[in-house]
Amino acid sequence: MIRRAILKALAIPGHQIPFGAREMPLPYGWGTGGIAVTAAILGPRDVLKVIDQGADDTTNAVSIRRFFARVAGIATTTRTAEASVIQTRHRIPERPLQEGQVMVFQVPMPEPLFRLEPRLAETRRLHALGDYALAQLRLYEDIAQQGEAGSAYNHPVMVAGRYLMSPSPIPGFDNPKLHMSPAIMLFGAGREKKIYAVPPWTEVRSLDFDDHPFAPVHAAQGCAFCGSTASYKDEIVADDAGGRVFVCSDTDACREGQE
Template sequence: MKTKTHFAFFDEGSKKEIRRAILKAVAIPGYQVPFASREMPIARGWGTGGLQITLSIIGKQDVLKVIDQGADESVNAVSIKKLVNETTGVELTERTQDASLIQSRHRIPEVPLSSDQILVLQVPMPEPLRDVEASEYVTKRLHSEDEYSGAWLMLFEQIMKYGKTATDADHPVYVNNRYVMAPSPIPRFDNPKMHQSEALILLGAGREKKIYAVPPYTDVESLAFEDYPFTVESFEGQHCHLCGETDVFMDELIDPDTGETIYQCNDTSYCMERLNKIGKAEVESSHA
């Protein structure tokens, strides 16, 4: 006897409860909304928060893209795509511009998102004040009082110790001039993409049981001091050894043949699409 499976894994009651949390999160940008995180067929810490959001809002007409640190073919991305596809039958794609729903771990795609797209980010730790305050009760009170001196102190201590802020990823942001928010462990390079984004950005932390959001066209400002302004990772003078792109977030690699340092687009689908479009011969000649 074949067991009946609900569309998108969850029963309708579970989906409605998660959608209500999403609606509240959209209504209060940057605010962490508690929700009853469900048990999933993957371990907590492997994207259950983002996956629960995706399964709760996906429809039969959607086209899904899943990436893990810029790659479509990683174990995490492939496993999530398989689960969603087997329980919904939706179309899958690797092209950012073709997707209506994008679930991502640690990256925002290089292709600018549009108003008819939703980006879901997987979050391990949603509380930006956790490093300075262990109590959930206290952090809730600090958010309600708009008291973020702890976040500023954390950045100040980094400057005193290293001469600059040392948050390579998950650099806190100020959302809608009200809440300080953890943007998920995206690189600093991706923080500006959240500001006035045309797409709705939803963030889910399954283990911590929190959902929060950045609605379209919302102001998002990375925390920084006037004399130590926020800066992103610089790849000045470097280019992707495959497609030749320069203005993207890149991985630093070692060429196995020469032992020299080379750079490559972190967003693999962006790189492959660009390479197919312009041709490898043209790339090699332009950097000869």
């Protein structure tokens, strides 16, 4: 059932496919949709990496990795280069993904229009008509009132020129990584019971205007560990005197940078 939903999702890029999400041994909100998708696609030779906030050692990433090691007897890794399936919450790894790799995103709210129109019966109609005026209007108002787009993360994307899609709550910084990626991108929303996908080599454009192109914010400083200025950073409060340290959010990329 889940595999059928995944195939359907890959056939209609960016379109949300309802599926009968089952209760998982982990709570809704902890990545049940991602876990369902990962469980449906893992094969015996797969190597699984799980990240949360870009890091392999955050508690929920540890918990999900342990869960699959226990119930699926699967090989796990923290190295992006070695992984065939990468389940993630809120980040896309810095290292460019390769053909054959699958990203599985944990999605809280699959509907990109939900803040503008909470009724699913209505958003379904808007998607069918390709009517995204609400989202464009919101973007226009943000730019007119505050000079730039208001969404810093979960900024909606147009997939293959047809469906508006939530990229999940990844920072805008990661949105461009979805565009023409050689990897398969699968999105699982357990509580909302939807699966959607971006097949490899698919056009994914962040919603913007010609005269106000999408411009995600980058950290002002390099990483305190590896020195990278290209990566997405966590801002760590270092002391009570306003001291800040910036470190890579992607712990594997940072390790590679330090070596």
